[in-house]
Amino acid sequence: MNAIITATELASELAGSATPVLLDVRWQLGGPSSRPDYEAAHLPGAVFVDLDTALAGTAGPAGRHPLPDVAVFGDAMRAAGVRADRPVVAYDGGLGWGAARAWWLLRWAGHPDVRVLDGGLSAWQAAGGEVTDTIPVPQPGDFRPAPGALPLLTAKDAAELARRGVLLDARAAARYRGDVEPIDRIGGHIPGAVSAPTTENVSPDGTTFRAAPELAERFASLGATADAEVGVYCGSGVSGAHQVLALAVAGVPAALYVGSWSEWSADPARPVARGPQPG
Template sequence: MSARVTTTAAELGSLLRSAAPPVVLDVRWALGDPHGRDHYAAGHIPGAVYVDLDTELAAPADREGGRHPLPDLADLQDAARRWGVRAGRAVVVYDDSGNTAAARAWWLLRHAGVPEVTLMDGALGAWRAAGLPLESGAPADPPAGDVVLRPGGLPVTDADGAAELAASGLLLDARAAERYRGEVEPVDPRAGHIPGAVSAPTGENLAADGTFLPPDVLRKRFEGKGASEAGRIGVYCGSGVTAAHQIAALALAGYEAVLFPGSWSAWSADPARPAATGPLPS
């Protein structure tokens, strides 16, 4: 994956004043917080379009696809055009939680063939820290876009593929360590992790200010998980959202990774799939 992954707040501020400003998407979402649109209305980057993760970046939940299945490509294209995404126009996405939700939009658009999509590094906190302006309320709908989406820009796998990666490659579990160990499970049918998966919590990709750690630090982090020896790398989380953030961090470190979109929510819903607990992969 060679395309640029991040844009700084200062760079975005300059781009928004240019003759060809990017489309800016606000993906305010957090597990257990249904008020993303309200947070957006209270203050967002001027001109940013609100994106609803549950309804626009995911299909309805089901057992095989988990809590956030990938949306149908036609539905995603309709949504992207509503957001104003056009052929040849850059897209910048952000949230207010270290981009752990916004990375879902980044991954989906890259997967669907949009070449220039970046995460605003540091998310909304970096914009505030730079003293850049916010606007409140809901702006008018942007002019409709014309983007044509095509799948396959980033790789995906299913539960069987994830099991194979855990056995013969490297499968990273991006959830919090206590969920990996099976000590708590707030939302999914069973506790634990996919046997053979290695714990790599998404939050450990970030510095204290919410920006990504430097690429060399991320590279050492993933080398410590076995990335340099693995022929193939896969990532899963609870429902395929924060795993996209891990894929962005891996890209910054120089690694390409496969997403298991159903993640633990789909795996744990299948009683035929085994679950491991404790701090070790198996």
């Protein structure tokens, strides 16, 4: 099953009998809640999911967006109408990071059928899709998280994988090199990690994914192929989920280090590499 769905494909499914649950996961790093944007206009039937409260735990030593409490996550998904036997489609404002975080968490928690709307709300509207300001009241779902369906890395796992496999750093190249660090304690990267900015996974307009063959070629040039052991990290496990999604589109399974650089760099005892090379 493809991990992404086009606006045209989604419109067709919504007109059928087995309609997917729609999750609106609009989010911006450090910005205000996107709930007002959702209330103004969203896909009919879509339920708003707040990334910072439903898809992440409290920021701390484990990172800015650590794994949420499983019970809290399960409650949020059931309140949104998520069922174990019904497909789910997540979307956001177009960047794809918030939707990818929802996709990754649901897949990690055992949901078998989750996709991201490629291009998000903007692609939906560009294709002539309807939007509404009507807030739905979904029937409670029955989804019960069973964590472990997708691989997860700890800080120790990430360090070891960087030595024996391929660990991709999904942040901007300047942060990888350590030239700038606008958020975390220190700049640089995990020794052995390869720079692979998430922004290079999408089309020139920054919204839809590049074609699967292009993504496969890009990742292969970085050493990430279907027969390699591949892991991903970013700043706090959000854009990294988008990278894991892009890898899935390319046919390359990958593990996510959720704590990512926000957890790694918080401990002064952990080594830091700087410059353009893995180190």
